[in-house]
Amino acid sequence: MSKLKLHLDADTSIKALHNALVSRGHDVTRTPTEWMPFDASDDAQLLGATAQERCIFTFNIRDxxxxxxxxxxxxxxxxxxxxxxxxxxxxxxxxxxxxxxQAEEWIGQVRWLNQWRT
Structure with missing residues (x-):
C-alpha cells in the first residue's frame, strides 16, 4: 500500500491549507506548480494530477x-x-x-470530504 498524495486544484489552492498539510507530513501540491499553470482547465488539472499519481481536491463539484x-x-x-x-x-x-x-483505494473513486469531518 502506498501513501496517498494530494493535489489542490485552482479552486482549493489555498496557501495556508497547503502549508498546514505539508507541515503535518503529507505530500500535497497545489495549482500553480511546475507541472500545472494556474489557468489550466479542469480537464488538464485532473489529467495532470493523475499523471503525477495524485488524488485531486476540488470545490468544483459539477464539472x-x-x-x-x-x-x-x-x-x-x-x-x-x-x-x-x-x-x-x-x-x-x-x-x-x-x-x-491509501492511494490504491482511490483509483477511479469520487468521494465527499464530509466522510472525514469530525
Missing part, C-alpha cells in the same frame, strides 16, 4: 463529476461544498483523509 466519467482511471477526486467549510475544518478533514486512506 469534476462529469470529468470522473470521462476519465474513469483518475487517481481519485475529493469533493466538498466550499460554503460549508472553514479553513480549520478543511485542514482537519484532509489530514484525516490523508492519514486514514
Amino acid at each position: 469534476f463529476m462529469i470529468l470522473a466519467e470521462r476519465y474513469p482511471q483518475h487517481c481519485g477526486i475529493v469533493l466538498a461544498a466550499q460554503s460549508s467549510w472553514t479553513l480549520s475544518s478543511l485542514i482537519s478533514a484532509l489530514h484525516r483523509l490523508l492519514s486514514e486512506t
Whole structure:
C-alpha cells in the first residue's frame, strides 16, 4: 500500500491549507506548480494530477463529476461544498483523509470530504 498524495486544484489552492498539510507530513501540491499553470482547465488539472499519481481536491463539484466519467482511471477526486467549510475544518478533514486512506483505494473513486469531518 502506498501513501496517498494530494493535489489542490485552482479552486482549493489555498496557501495556508497547503502549508498546514505539508507541515503535518503529507505530500500535497497545489495549482500553480511546475507541472500545472494556474489557468489550466479542469480537464488538464485532473489529467495532470493523475499523471503525477495524485488524488485531486476540488470545490468544483459539477464539472469534476462529469470529468470522473470521462476519465474513469483518475487517481481519485475529493469533493466538498466550499460554503460549508472553514479553513480549520478543511485542514482537519484532509489530514484525516490523508492519514486514514491509501492511494490504491482511490483509483477511479469520487468521494465527499464530509466522510472525514469530525
